[in-house]
Amino acid sequence: MPxxxxxxxxxxxxxxxxxxxxxxxxxxxxxxxxxKVTVAGTPSPEKVLPMDPTCGxxxxxxxxxxxxxxxxPNKELADVFVHITKGLEGKTFPAPxxxxxxxxxxCIYVPYxxxxxxxxxxxxxxxxxxxxxxxxxxxxxxxxxxxKAQLPKxxxxxxxxxxxxxxxxxxxxxxPWMFAYVGLVDHPYYAVTGKDxxxxxxxxxxxxxxxxxxxxxxxxxxxxxxxxxxNVTVNFEIQAx
Amino acid sequence: xxxxxxxxxxxxxxxxxxxATLGLIGLGGLVTSHQAGMxxxxxxxxxxxxxxxxxxxxxxxxxxxxxxxxxxxxxxxxLTSIMAGWLWxxxxxxxxxWAGMLTILVLVMALGHRGSGQSSGGASVIPFHFKVLAxxxxxxxxxxxxxxxxxxAAQHWLGLTAFFAVIFQGLLGGLRVALYKDEVGIFHAALxxxxxxxxxxxxxxxxxxxxxxxxAKEVPSRRLLQxxxxxxxxxxxxxILGASMRHQHAGLAVPDFPLAYxxxxxxxxxxxxxxxxxxxxxxxxxxxxxxxxxxxxxxxAHRAGALLIWLxxxxxxxxYVRSLGWKASFSKxxxxxxxxxxxxxxxxxxxxxxxxxxxxATLHVVLGAVTLIFGSITSLCGFRCRMVSVNVNPLASAKTxxxxxxxxxxxxxxxxx
Numbered sequence: 001m002p003x004x005x006x007x008x009x010x011x012x013x014x015x016x017x018x019x020x021x022x023x024x025x026x027x028x029x030x031x032x033x034x035x036k037v038t039v040a041g042t043p044s045p046e047k048v049l050p051m052d053p054t055c056g057x058x059x060x061x062x063x064x065x066x067x068x069x070x071x072x073p074n075k076e077l078a079d080v081f082v083h084i085t086k087g088l089e090g091k092t093f094p095a096p097x098x099x100x101x102x103x104x105x106x107c108i109y110v111p112y113x114x115x116x117x118x119x120x121x122x123x124x125x126x127x128x129x130x131x132x133x134x135x136x137x138x139x140x141x142x143x144x145x146x147x148k149a150q151l152p153k154x155x156x157x158x159x160x161x162x163x164x165x166x167x168x169x170x171x172x173x174x175x176p177w178m179f180a181y182v183g184l185v186d187h188p189y190y191a192v193t194g195k196d197x198x199x200x201x202x203x204x205x206x207x208x209x210x211x212x213x214x215x216x217x218x219x220x221x222x223x224x225x226x227x228x229x230x231n232v233t234v235n236f237e238i239q240a241x
Numbered sequence: 242x243x244x245x246x247x248x249x250x251x252x253x254x255x256x257x258x259x260x261a262t263l264g265l266i267g268l269g270g271l272v273t274s275h276q277a278g279m280x281x282x283x284x285x286x287x288x289x290x291x292x293x294x295x296x297x298x299x300x301x302x303x304x305x306x307x308x309x310x311x312x313x314x315x316x317x318x319x320l321t322s323i324m325a326g327w328l329w330x331x332x333x334x335x336x337x338x339w340a341g342m343l344t345i346l347v348l349v350m351a352l353g354h355r356g357s358g359q360s361s362g363g364a365s366v367i368p369f370h371f372k373v374l375a376x377x378x379x380x381x382x383x384x385x386x387x388x389x390x391x392x393x394a395a396q397h398w399l400g401l402t403a404f405f406a407v408i409f410q411g412l413l414g415g416l417r418v419a420l421y422k423d424e425v426g427i428f429h430a431a432l433x434x435x436x437x438x439x440x441x442x443x444x445x446x447x448x449x450x451x452x453x454x455x456x457a458k459e460v461p462s463r464r465l466l467q468x469x470x471x472x473x474x475x476x477x478x479x480x481i482l483g484a485s486m487r488h489q490h491a492g493l494a495v496p497d498f499p500l501a502y503x504x505x506x507x508x509x510x511x512x513x514x515x516x517x518x519x520x521x522x523x524x525x526x527x528x529x530x531x532x533x534x535x536x537x538x539x540x541x542a543h544r545a546g547a548l549l550i551w552l553x554x555x556x557x558x559x560x561y562v563r564s565l566g567w568k569a570s571f572s573k574x575x576x577x578x579x580x581x582x583x584x585x586x587x588x589x590x591x592x593x594x595x596x597x598x599x600x601x602a603t604l605h606v607v608l609g610a611v612t613l614i615f616g617s618i619t620s621l622c623g624f625r626c627r628m629v630s631v632n633v634n635p636l637a638s639a640k641t642x643x644x645x646x647x648x649x650x651x652x653x654x655x656x657x658x
Contacts, residue, residue, distance in 0.1 A: 044521045052302050066526050131299055133282045145421045147282040147362035149289065169528075173280035174302040177526040217524070241519040 032231045033201040037193050037213050039077040041240040043069035049177040054130050055107035066177070067112050068217045069240060076197025077238055079113040080215045081166060081183035083190035084201070085222065087209030093187045095119030099158070102170065102180050104128050104150075109170065109180030113216070115190040116182050118164055123156040132172045140165040147173075166214055181216060204232075217241060245331050245396065247452040254327070255447050258320040259440040263610060265317050266433050268310045270606035273487050274599035276527060277303030278426060282362040284415035285371065287311070314414065318407050322349055324443075325404035332397025341401060348374075348408060367419050375416060378409040399443040406436045423488045430484035434477065434610055441614045445621055457626035459569045465560055466627060469620040472553050476613045479546040483609065486539050487602075492529035494536035496522050498593040501541065509534040522596070547586055554582045554616075574619040581612045 167181035280303030385402030
């Protein structure tokens, strides 16, 4: 083989190796934080919702109840807002183009807890044959209260706020049992546990963080975590109150 | 102008307006008890409709309470407008008459224009002329009150002041919704009670008894009448405290009675508040705001006020019986007042024991209004008797009494004929 071609191949190989190394460094600089939230103790029984006849007709079987504690067979706790509270200082994150969604189904907000980022659009749909009013009641200064009518099957209403607030409440004054809560943070590193109690926060860059699991009635539990070179598993236990 | 002749038809119309207003206070109480105050996001429209044409099929849930409250309020506005015009026509003449009638007409027409069909809350959807009226009406109301005082509660000024008050009250209700302000709701509730008091006073002053009264068979002492007046003022303060409590949206700040969290005075430190907010009774579908120390202080102030007023009225009733005897009308009225306030205390206890059941809480609001009106009207009757008995105009100043050569009433406790 000619000397020139040999040198060229060596350079190419070095370049390939260097690129692979660089790429592997990029992949290793972010990881997922996964885990499960369980409940300790026994929550108080849920209360049956006093639905009016219009909404009651939408639930011909078992009557819906409050959902203060949604607990699985193995104590898995749903509707826990898990998010980073420390470690992202000085960083800014653009609001996603996609919307967070709430729907009103059977005169109940679905989902009960949802996460969103400041500046992100929160869409509220009405899939019910009944009218609702959509009444977000933020408490953080700078987040403005609103109250809009929403007739059946009408277009989605859109809201967004600029200040972080956990939990920003949505309510319906026509149906006083209807509530939903938005965990509004200024970054994309959050999740809401499902019925199996699990959560996943994807692509968190390497670093030291404080992770908080916040349940509306159970309260908050925080843990310090370090993300370095691989996924992190963090479990929480929240006391039923 | 010569003295206005008494009209029974007018008198009964005013009574009807006052009784209807009591019903409106009940409806307003139901709105708050069912937390439906924001169920209709827009004002003065209803879900984008002219409120008088909102389909009955949509009167559901919280909309039913809020919308019927608004419709009934419009009806009360109509009754008050008729009453004010009637009183003004009877009590005035010449340019003053037509100026007053024009004012009433212009304001009624201004309120008749209800604005565009937007269906969201916020100050931006309030029609411009309503915003103007929101500043003008308090000024007119104060003007009316001053004229009532200057003209010694002349009926036509009472009527016009009631007209200004009912418009302002309607604006307050709308602004509470449009501006998301609970504080406005508290003022709205308090003004409702004062408006009812004004109508009841007008009903009394247009009665045959008041107009033709010449001889007092029983005359309560000045001290007893002053005590009655002070108790009425205390009841107004108590009503304002109650309205403030109801508009906190924190549920029952103290869930037990007669104790408070098992004590005479509850703890209000952070640890105690944490326990209160995480007790099972707070797991309510209504999702109340967390209890704070301020909520507890407000609640306890209302309880303390209730106890003081109850004791004061009991003492008053005993004093009346001792001074005038059981059979005297004023003694019977005082005993009735004592019965009313006792019933009100029982309703207050049941409001707590039923975890603020909407019907009980609303009845408590209505009976509070009745207690205020009953005490105020009987006090006014007592003052009328006393003043007539010494041949003094009841609303003249002391200076006028001295200047006209009339002897001021002495300090004797009892004059019975």
